[in-house]
Amino acid sequence: MQNRIEIKIGGHGGQGVVLAGQILGKAAVFDGKNALQTQTYGAEARGSLARSEVIISDGKIGFPAVRKCDILLAMNQKSLDAHFKNLKENGVLIVDSSNVESIPEIKARIFRVPATEIARKEFGEILYANIVMLGALTRITNLVNKESLEKAIRDSVSERTLGANLNAYRKGLHTKFET
Amino acid sequence: MKSSASNTYFLQGNEACVEAAVIAGCRFFAGYPISPANEIAERMSTLLPKVDGIFMQMEDELASINAIMGASWAGKKTMTATSGPGFSLMQETIGWAFMTETPCVIVDVQRVGPGTGQATKCAQGDVMQSRWGTHGDYSAIALSPNSVQEMFELTIRAFNLAEKYRTPVILLTDETIAHLREQVTIPPLENIRIINRKKPEAEDKAFFGLEEVAPMPAIGEGFNVAVTASTHDEYGVRFTADPSVHTRIVRNINDKIRNHADDIADVESYNIDNCQVGIVSYGCTSRAVHEAVEEAERKGIETGYVRLKTVWPFPEKAVKRLAQAAKKLIVPEMNLGQIFYEVKRAACSAEVIPINKIGGGELIAPEEILAEIERGNP
Known part of the structure; x- marks a missing residue:
């Protein structure tokens, strides 16, 4: 139970929220912590709501589900609407501001990252937005080691897309975000 | 993926199951797609060919379970993986495996039933089915992992128990554990105990229903062996009317499990x-x-x-x-x-x-x- 941190990543199918969760979990393991990742998504591969949950702890992780999360990454408006009530008071909310128009009135530290915009502009492919978000998450929270996350990306994506993914990660690490 | 700590990986339960099966010596897998067990077949299809093993996608679950019976009698360690609806379809042949004392591992990743139920949603409704799913008198072995690490460890154990007691073993897992990703430590291979089935001596002729677990020949090794799930004597000869032959073989296939319950439980x-x-x-x-x-x-x-x-x-x-x-x-x-x-x-x-x-x-x-x-x- 010690230092148990719960993260929820929401988006629609195709935005890579499952992969983002896997990479984050791996990075925590590279840091020598315990980590656990689960995922749920609709029957359709693309378009339906997808969710990935990560739990990171110094101790043993028992119950594998997230009840109230410490950090919420919302990749689109629908996911934000679906999950903001699960965010702890004064938790961290990071939204992909390219896909989120209105943020509900909640007590949270809120960060707006135009991840999809960055991905489109820099790589011509919006599907790197998930990795931009991971970069922003790492910078904002120091949840995992910068190097561990990079290593986890190297370990998780194909050689063909590795360069773009690493660039997306660095963009996320260095991008300015509105709070 | 491998972490900085040696031999530690971040894997899904289903993936850890496959890694363990291959280490335990599984060289034949037959299966039919069903969620939430699919990742097992998927990973098997890439891993088995690398170790000179065989992966077969069958036309249904009946074919899958029958294929692993044949492969087991050809001398291979075998496995199939399914979920509730497929597990139901396999029950007749699981009975065949008990009666013929055919070692194999059947993974049931439980989802919501009965019937097609709720595909991919977690449940624990197959507990009694894993004990009593097929007809007649038999004693089942079913293991229940609660982490990705245990998916690894209990898959190894499932193969070892199957080989030791010459019986089907059910790895009774569930959607949550099968789809969870956690770190897994795979010990050095020389530290993993692997049990292989007892092979017959050249002069052996009795291969069934002995008090101690009988040796198991493989087809093609030159032994004269008939394999039937009808009541048979120790040589495999059918005796479908003699109560004493039936009592003896069925008591022995039960006792080999019951008398060792402390070793297994x-x-x-x-x-x-x-x-x-x-x-x-x-x-x-x-x-x-x-x-x-x-x-x-x-x-x-x-x-x-x-x-x-x-x-x-x-x-x-x-x-x-x-x-x-x-x-x-x-x-x-x-x-x-x-x-x-x-x-x-x-x-x-x-x-x-x-x-x-x-x-x-x-x-x-x-x-x-x-x-x-x-x-x-x-």
Whole structure:
């Protein structure tokens, strides 16, 4: 139970929220912590709501589900609407501001990252937005080691897309975000 | 993926199962797609060809289970993986495996049933089916992992028990554990104990229903062996009218399991001799217990638990011991009460209380177990 941190990543199918969760979990393991990742998504591969949950702890992780999360990454408006009530008071909310128009009135530290915009502009492919978000998450929270996350990306994506993914990660690490 | 700590990986339960199966010596897998077991077949299809093994995608579950029977008699360690609907289809041939003493591992990743139920949603409704799913008298072995690490360890154990006792073994897992990603430590291969089936000596002729587990020849090795699931004598000759032949073989295929129940039945236990309240759980449901117990102890309630790593044979001794100390036993399950009745039978005078949740795949939460621990304990 010690230092148990719960993260929820929401988006629609195709935005890579499952992969983002896997990479984050791996990075925590590279840091020598315990980590656990689960995922749920609709029957359709693309378009339906997808969710990935990560739990990171110094101790043993028992119950594998997230009840109230410490950090919420919302990749689109629908996911934000679906999950903001699960965010702890004064938790961290990071939204992909390219896909989120209105943020509900909640007590949270809120960060707006135009991840999809960055991905489109820099790589011509919006599907790197998930990795931009991971970069922003790492910078904002120091949840995992910068190097561990990079290593986890190297370990998780194909050689063909590795360069773009690493660039997306660095963009996320260095991008300015509105709070 | 490998982490900086040597041999530690971040894997899904289904993936860890495949890694373990290949290390245990599995060289033949036949299966038919079904969620939430698909990742097992998927990974098998890439790993087996690399170790000179065979992966076959069959036309259905009947073909899958029959294929692994044939391959087992060809001398291979074999496995199939499915979920509730497919597990139901396989039952007839699982009976064939008991009667012919054919070692194999069947993974059942439980999802919500009955029928097609809710595909991909977690449940624990196949517990009794893993014990009594096929007809006739037999003694089943079913193992229940509760982490990705245990998916690895109990898959190895499933193969070892199958080989040691020449019997089908069911790895009874669930959607939550199968789809969970966690770190897994794979020990150096030389530290993993692997058991292989006993092979016959050249002069052996008796291959069935012996008091000790009989040696098993492979087809093509030159032994004269008929394999039939009809009642047969020790040479495999059919005797479908003689009660004494039937009694002898069926008693022996049961006794080889029952007489070694202590060797097979495995539990994790905590504070079982000094608790006021005891919890009996298995698989995904047990993941909530640790937290509930911690919280109960903070509130001054002595709590203990038995977690069933082996569901069948039922670890009766451990549960009895827990029941002797605790006045109250709690049995959380994602079904409407299956292991509950086994606990009740073993518990004698202790009060046994079920916590049941079905549908949607939502896990029983630590708070729900804690509430039951606290009830009647001010």
